[in-house]
Amino acid sequence: xxxxxxxxxxxxxxxxxxxxxxxxxxxxxxxxxxxxxxxxxxxxxxxxxxxxxxxxxxxxxxxxxxxxxxxxxxxxxxxxxxxxxxxxxxxxxxxxxxxxxxxxxxxxxxx
Amino acid sequence: xxxxxxxxxxxxxxxxxxxxxxxxxxxxxxxxxxxxxxxxxxxxxxxxxxxxxxxxxxxxxxxxxxxxxxxxxxxxxxxxxxxxxxxxxxxxxxxxxxxxxxxxxxxxxxxxxxxxx
Numbered sequence: 001x002x003x004x005x006x007x008x009x010x011x012x013x014x015x016x017x018x019x020x021x022x023x024x025x026x027x028x029x030x031x032x033x034x035x036x037x038x039x040x041x042x043x044x045x046x047x048x049x050x051x052x053x054x055x056x057x058x059x060x061x062x063x064x065x066x067x068x069x070x071x072x073x074x075x076x077x078x079x080x081x082x083x084x085x086x087x088x089x090x091x092x093x094x095x096x097x098x099x100x101x102x103x104x105x106x107x108x109x110x111x
Numbered sequence: 112x113x114x115x116x117x118x119x120x121x122x123x124x125x126x127x128x129x130x131x132x133x134x135x136x137x138x139x140x141x142x143x144x145x146x147x148x149x150x151x152x153x154x155x156x157x158x159x160x161x162x163x164x165x166x167x168x169x170x171x172x173x174x175x176x177x178x179x180x181x182x183x184x185x186x187x188x189x190x191x192x193x194x195x196x197x198x199x200x201x202x203x204x205x206x207x208x209x210x211x212x213x214x215x216x217x218x219x220x221x222x223x224x225x226x227x228x
Binding site: 009031033040041042043044045048058088090092094097098099100101102103104105107 | 115120146148153154155156157158161202204214215216218219220221
């Protein structure tokens with residue numbers, strides 16, 4: 001199984017701040033994903049990466065960017081945090097075509 | 112576009128009762144995968160099962176069982192003799208292949224299951 005960790009379980013930021021959410025997987029897998037989870041909406045894909053320095057937009061990329069400089073690390077960046085980005089953020093990793101395994105999630109509150 | 116519908120927003124049952132969580136999906140793909148994940152109060156999504164679109168056999172794992180019916184585009188999940196530890200939000204998901212040959216998941220909105228002691 002892929003072991004996926006996220007740098008923070010809870011985070012509180014101010015509107016306009018630049019926010020970094022970090023995700024690390026330990027099994028040398030190619031794919032990594034960022035989702036946000038909101039009540040009544042399920043999980044929605046923000047971005048994913050299929051290789052180092054490669055990325056593809058998901059369903060809701062607006063207001064976010066990502067970085068993957070090393071295979072094991074995938075960062076989600078909120079360039080200028082807004083209150084509507086208050087959410088639960090979940091990172092996942094997988095082999096190509098295989099099951100996605102998720103990290104513990106980061107609950108972000110933007111004030 | 113792919114779509115997953117979990118019409119049951121919340122379900123409550125008394126411990127030891129059986130409970131079925133419904134999942135209906137839409138896709139134009141002929142090859143796809145269906146998944147169930149469990150999200151306990153701690154927040155982490157726990158993988159439960161992955162099913163190939165060509166394999167319609169029902170699966171049983173302990174108290175859990177899954178019924179896949181292509182004719183009705185459904186992939187329902189049954190917990191037998193429910194326990195308090197089964198209390199969680201359960202998500203059904205459907206895969207699709209991206210332009211780069213990697214799977215993207217479309218999730219349902221989840222069903223919150225509460226087991227009453």
